[in-house]
Amino acid sequence: MKDKLIIFDTTLRDGEQSPGASMTRDEKVRIAKALERLRVDVIEAGFPAASPGDFESVQAIARTINQSTVCGLARAIDSDVDKAGEAVKPAGRRRIHTFIATSPIHMKMKLQMEPGQVIDYAVRAVKRALRYTDDVEFSPEDAGRSEEDFLCRILEAVIDAGATTLNIPDTVGYSVPDQFGKTIRNLIERIPNSDKAIFSVHCHNDLGLAVANSLSAVLNGARQVECTINGLGERAGNASLEEVVMAVRTRKDVFPCSTDIDTREIVNCSKLVSSITGFPIQPNKAIVGANAFAHEAGIHQDGVLKNRETYEIMLAEDVGWTTNRMVLGKHSGRNAFKTRMHEIGVEFDSEDALNQVFFRFKQLADKKHEIFDDDLQALITEAALESEDDWAQLVSLKVCSETGETPRAQVVVRVDGEEVTGIAEGSGAVDASLKAIESIVHTGASLQLYSVNNITSGTDAQGEVTVRLEKRGRIVNGQGADTDIVIASAKAYVNAVNKLVLRKEKRHPQTGSDV
Numbered sequence: 280m281k282d283k284l285i286i287f288d289t290t291l292r293d294g295e296q297s298p299g300a301s302m303t304r305d306e307k308v309r310i311a312k313a314l315e316r317l318r319v320d321v322i323e324a325g326f327p328a329a330s331p332g333d334f335e336s337v338q339a340i341a342r343t344i345n346q347s348t349v350c351g352l353a354r355a356i357d358s359d360v361d362k363a364g365e366a367v368k369p370a371g372r373r374r375i376h377t378f379i380a381t382s383p384i385h386m387k388m389k390l391q392m393e394p395g396q397v398i399d400y401a402v403r404a405v406k407r408a409l410r411y412t413d414d415v416e417f418s419p420e421d422a423g424r425s426e427e428d429f430l431c432r433i434l435e436a437v438i439d440a441g442a443t444t445l446n447i448p449d450t451v452g453y454s455v456p457d458q459f460g461k462t463i464r465n466l467i468e469r470i471p472n473s474d475k476a477i478f479s480v481h482c483h484n485d486l487g488l489a490v491a492n493s494l495s496a497v498l499n500g501a502r503q504v505e506c507t508i509n510g511l512g513e514r515a516g517n518a519s520l521e522e523v524v525m526a527v528r529t530r531k532d533v534f535p536c537s538t539d540i541d542t543r544e545i546v547n548c549s550k551l552v553s554s555i556t557g558f559p560i561q562p563n564k565a566i567v568g569a570n571a572f573a574h575e576a577g578i579h580q581d582g583v584l585k586n587r588e589t590y591e592i593m594l595a596e597d598v599g600w601t602t603n604r605m606v607l608g609k610h611s612g613r614n615a616f617k618t619r620m621h622e623i624g625v626e627f628d629s630e631d632a633l634n635q636v637f638f639r640f641k642q643l644a645d646k647k648h649e650i651f652d653d654d655l656q657a658l659i660t661e662a663a664l665e666s667e668d669d670w671a672q673l674v675s676l677k678v679c680s681e682t683g684e685t686p687r688a689q690v691v692v693r694v695d696g697e698e699v700t701g702i703a704e705g706s707g708a709v710d711a712s713l714k715a716i717e718s719i720v721h722t723g724a725s726l727q728l729y730s731v732n733n734i735t736s737g738t739d740a741q742g743e744v745t746v747r748l749e750k751r752g753r754i755v756n757g758q759g760a761d762t763d764i765v766i767a768s769a770k771a772y773v774n775a776v777n778k779l780v781l782r783k784e785k786r787h788p789q790t791g792s793d794v
């Protein structure tokens with residue numbers, strides 16, 4: 280019998296800490312449902328003390344999810360632990376994850392505490408968390424740069440206090456595989472009560488080593504890996520779930536453990552996270568990139584046709600590449616639509632909500648012959664992005680683009696209930712349209728990123744556009760989808776503007792600053 284490797288997903292917490300990746304409550308619930316279908320063991324649903332909105336999101340997830348454990352993050356202070364405990368209460372299985380920094384630089388400069396005090400805070404937080412659940416995880420933040428002797432002291436103390444999972448974070452992505460693996464082995468061997476807890480790792484990707492470090496830790500005794508879909512996360516991101524899971528599965532000969540993940544759900548989950556956050560997946564990304572299973576070179580194709588194992592170590596269908604089958608079209612009725620939505624995990628709160636998305640589906644089916652699952656997901660994302668309460672709403676867009684002439688756009692945007700027209704010229708149709716919108720909304724924000732992704736293949740495919748705006752250090756992502764990429768771009772810009780205007784205070788768990 281192989282050991283079980285627990286997969287702890289933190290897309291909704293650490294993933295959301297990526298600048299511009301913030302998600303609404305409903306979006307988080309949608310992703311949590313997809314993670315449950317993926318059979319993730321633990322879903323870190325958020326940091327409930329960050330803001331009332333974060334508390335509500337974690338609570339909503341706790342009310343929805345039955346199979347996976349729902350976890351809330353808390354600094355090692357009473358009020359955070361209480362908030363996390365209250366937020367996860369409705370979940371069938373709940374966990375509190377509490378943390379405090381243990382590296383010399385963090386203790387001195389950030390916490391301004393002596394090591395002994397740090398241990399007292401950690402022990403107190405673990406004991407308080409036990410009032411809400413017996414599943415308590417503790418992390419010594421910046422363990423990658425902490426002294427091993429001190430880690431042994433604090434971890435022994437929190438196990439005595441009742442922590443059942445000890446998570447070793449490489450917070451700043453400083454570790455390298457061999458050394459990180461040895462640290463995990465040393466901790467397990469040196470801490471006298473280590474057999475009473477599961478050792479976990481949480482690696483950041485600043486040196487591109489997050490997955491390698493996590494796997495080295497697994498080879499040295501870690502039995503939980505914290506990771507995110509598509510490797511989303513703070514700065515260069517976290518270890519990518521799909522890479523960790525497929526490495527362990529593909530190299531059964533090397534790893535003494537296995538996961539319960541339903542790998543056929545990986546691609547769906549990856550696309551959903553990408554479309555909700557607006558973080559595109561690079562084509563050559565392992566497992567979930569569009570080219571991950573494409574054999575371009577003739578010699579490779581020849582080999583694959585003779586025997587696929589010549590160049591393939593995994594099957595595309597095993598990670599869900601072929602499940603995106605054509606399902607609906609122009610003549611599909613409301614029932615067929617509702618049934619397929621249910622099959623891909625989307626439920627509607629009311630008949631009204633169903634009718635609104637069905638209306639969008641019909642509009643899309645008029646323009647596009649075949650509607651794929653990815654199109655349906657994009658419809659839901661779109662519907663969730665637009666609200667009648669939005670400060671700005673795109674009413675119409677007219678673009679004139681012809682060879683030898685300067686492109687020109689005329690846009691009508693409803694701002695605070697009043698329709699305003701803007702006209703601008705630009706270097707292309709998209710540039711002119713975004714300038715025309717800016718001439719109406721006057722955000723003064725700078726455009727940091729503009730990207731287009733085709734949702735499915737073919738020239739009639741929907742383009743999914745992401746626009747990232749920055750203003751005074753605040754970063755927001757806007758998304759829009761349409762079969763016409765100029766319209767998709769305008770929608771994305773208006774969506775970003777609405778996020779910029781809607782300023783919500785939210786605390787970052789590790790730096791304490793507003794995000």
Ligand code: KIV
Nearest residue numbers: 378418420421448450
């Ligand atoms: O990277 C980190 O140290 C964290 C902790 C809160 C576990 O995200």
Ligand code: ZN
Nearest residue numbers: 293450481513
């Ligand atoms: Zn982290």
